[in-house]
Amino acid sequence: MNIIMIRGYLIEKYNNMGKSYTCYRLLEEAEKLGIDLKLIGASDSYIAEDGIYNQGKLLEKRDFVILRYKGDLLRKEMASLGSVCFNSEEAYGIYINKYEQVRRLHSDDFIIPRYMMGTCEIGYETIARRLGRIFVIKGLESSMGREIWLIGSADEYAIWELKQKKDKEFLFEEFIKDSVGIDMRLFCVCGEVIGAMKRISGGDFRTNVALGATTEKLEITDEFRRIGRDLYEQTGLQAMGIDLLYGKVKPYFCEVNVMPGIQGMESTTGVNVAGRLMEVVADTMKERENQTERE
Structure with missing residues (x-):
């Protein structure tokens, strides 16, 4: 297959991520197909009244965008740089959130763990009564193992709670020991x-x-x-x-x-x-x- 004159952006966090494995491989395979794929770092970009700039250069519209950036408003605006977005910005914005996942998704072939969503001020005993004395806490948009904690006692919860912002929301899930x-x-x-x-x-x-x-x-x-x-x-x-x-x-x-x-x-x-x-x-x-x- 040889596709000519298809042009797109790969939206990542930084411009210099071309040697990271996933970016490198996508750029490599795009080139094999004759696709002009340009890596753009959202953190190296800004929005002004006349458009989106990356390192001082106004970005033109292209045919498509591959979205690999977690931000909010920048992500939404940069998704509009292409007529098609992979994944769609709407779906991306919903399912990046772990609470939206557990409340929306279902299959006869898996079980959704028992869960709660709220702030750290729920308190250990309230959570333990619903989920068990050992449970997992997840940041709603965490990835790569960040913002995931295993809590096994009231003392551990108290130590964790001291480090959290009182209004930040988390997903609390039962611990699957198997x-x-x-x-x-x-x-x-x-x-x-x-x-x-x-x-x-x-x-x-x-x-x-x-x-x-x-x-x-x-x-x-x-x-x-x-x-x-x-x-x-x-x-x-x-x-x-x-x-x-x-x-x-x-x-x-x-x-x-x-x-x-x-x-x-x-x-x-x-x-x-x-x-x-x-x-x-x-x-x-x-x-x-x-x-x-x-x-």
Whole structure:
């Protein structure tokens, strides 16, 4: 496949992230397809009355945007730099929030853990009565293992509470003891699970590869395929990581990642994730062009 004259932006945090694995691979696969993909750092950009600037240069509109930046207003404005956004800014803005995930998503093939959402002022005993004496606390938009805490006593909660802003909201979830230090990551592209792996931590209850977890390739089961289709139908996310916890009867839902890294999945499974993602971009833009010609 050779696509000519498709131009897009890869929106990341900084301009100089071209050597980070995920950015490098997306840029590499875009070039193979003849796609002009330019990396733009949101933190190196600003909005003025006449447009969006990056390092002092006014950014022109392009055909598409690949969104990999978590900010709020900057993210929304930079998504408008393309006629198509992968993932859509609306879906991205909803499902980056862990509370929105657990309250909106469902599948017959996984269980949603019991949860609460509120500030640290709920208090340990109130949470423990609903979720058990041991529970997990998550920042609503945390990633890569940041802002995730395992609380096992009132004293631990009191120490944690002292470090938090009183009006900041968190997701509180029951602790799934069958999945301590292990979980499953699926990589889903337009509803198709193209890769699956088991993540094993080195003693931490968190299993993020960024924190040093090791990985093993998993077979893509019918159960995984159904979960991928279910969550794609509900979210519309063209690319997402789906994290599942091990359970006795069926998996527990952990979270959806709207901007998943691809290094662990590619190295573990051998799947060309970046190539598949860029093919989706190319096919989508080609279909839009054909539709315009028909009209």
